[in-house]
Amino acid sequence: MTAQEGSTRARTIDAIIIGAGFGGLYSLHLLREAGLSARVYDAADGVGGTWRYNNYPGARVDFPGGPYYCYTFSQELVNEWDWADTQPDQKSVLAYLDYVADKFDLRTDIQLQTRVERAAFDEANNLWTIETDHGERVTASYLICAVGNLSAPYLPDIAGIESFAGECYHTGLWPEEPVSFAGKRVGVIGTGSSAVQAIPIIAETADQLTVFQRTPQYTLPAGTRPLDPEFIRQNRENWPELRQQMINSPFGTPFVPPTRSALEDSPEQRQETYEAHWQQGGLGIAFNSYYDILTDQEANETLAEFVRGKIRSIVNDQAVARKLLPDYILGTKRQILDTGYYATYNRDNVTLVDLREDPFQQFDATGVTTESGYHPLDMLVMATGYDAVTGALVKLNPVGRGGNTLKQAWKERFSTYLGMMIPGYPNLFMIHGPESPCVLFNMPLGAELEAEWIRDCIVSLREKSQQTIEPASGAADSWGQEVAEVASQTLFPLTDSWYNGSNIPGKHRQFAVHVGGADYFKRLTQVAENGYEGLVITG
């Protein structure tokens, strides 16, 4: 569409939704069902949000996956969609979201290949106006930002990296056309979830793979396997109960939380427990073995040492194994699931560079020099992560009351109420906002519950002819304190991670996740039942 065509299509609707991922699609469905007009805008050429861009080799769900990483609201949808395996790959998740868009006839109100370049609140008329990169202006009473937590890729500033002339890809901006590693010398920077999923696959065909590691990571075997049809049948039959169990759980899963402390068991019993989980695969070893893995450092260390033992036994060359041994608190960075990651270092074509003892010095057109020497490269894979949770919102940079941009408002620290609304930004809602459970809860289910809360809130405002809603003075400060307090009961804040922004140079350190899980969602319900306490409503 040209700018002229765009500008002739200026219109006013009830709600503008930015982002066509899990949160945006369901928000559209709910608002339309409530009789409101809504439109989704997304820069990509298809639905899927973050999942569309993360199509690097090996990308898979790294949460208790099939059949739980999905929408839960529709029994019909649950009955119709067959997840192939326990950790669905990126293509299955995209296919699922395409199916959802068709099933609920969402596409007529989704505008793809359209970037929202500006969003501003008009205080005189209580309306949000957006401008798109096609020159289109749209106004709406409500702005719903479903822009994703891991959608602002981070490219570190490493000396000379811009002069590298080979192929270069970021895992979060992976091209749709196939990338071949055959016959190439490939360098991967990073050893987070994306790198750990991609490395074993790249190693299969690359001539030479060099992994540049800054922080060694604990990764657990994903144990991906086909889903048993009988298991799927039982899940479908018991879906309403399972859904409720997920909503009532700490991480949005239907598993019964453990009741034993790791310190209550003898070393032999613990070994047996951990070994059984290791063989089973998945996150169970960290989240369902003992209740205190993420709250007690001594308990945590028992599992950390078990995983270090596995690294020593899997990796043949003990000098390499030593470089791979993590020393932070297990689980306090994003917990990774892998398929053959540590064993990949037994291959002759794979080299590990430990940047802590052998740092980068300088990139040039054909490779990089580290302290120990030169590494010639044909391709560079930047698996260097994201300006997580807040990055995409700050990039959107909505303008609130008094012409205040979000960049200004969040310069020192971010501030929200319930992780859903921002002081000074009336009628702006976030799905998976900072200070919501976002990345530490089943994300599709969390998006669903938040979208339902937003729908209820908007319907209530409409029924009472109310114009605006925004956090009351002080409500965001108290919320921030509560988020920090809940986090302080866990080990998460003790580690540098993207959960607290410390992966981005210059970003202030602030824990961005409400780790309350089910308690958070109960709180949302309570706030609504108490007449939206903590929020100022006008009109």
Ligand code: NA7
């Ligand atoms: P992560 O988990 O943020 O990993 C990024 C990796 O990149 C991590 O190993 C970083 O090391 C490393 N990194 C970042 N900057 C540098 C520089 N300057 N030099 C060397 N290494 C660097 O992002 P992912 O994409 O892997 O994971 C996000 C996923 O979480 C998402 O896709 C879901 O699967 C869940 P560090 O640890 O900071 O020392």
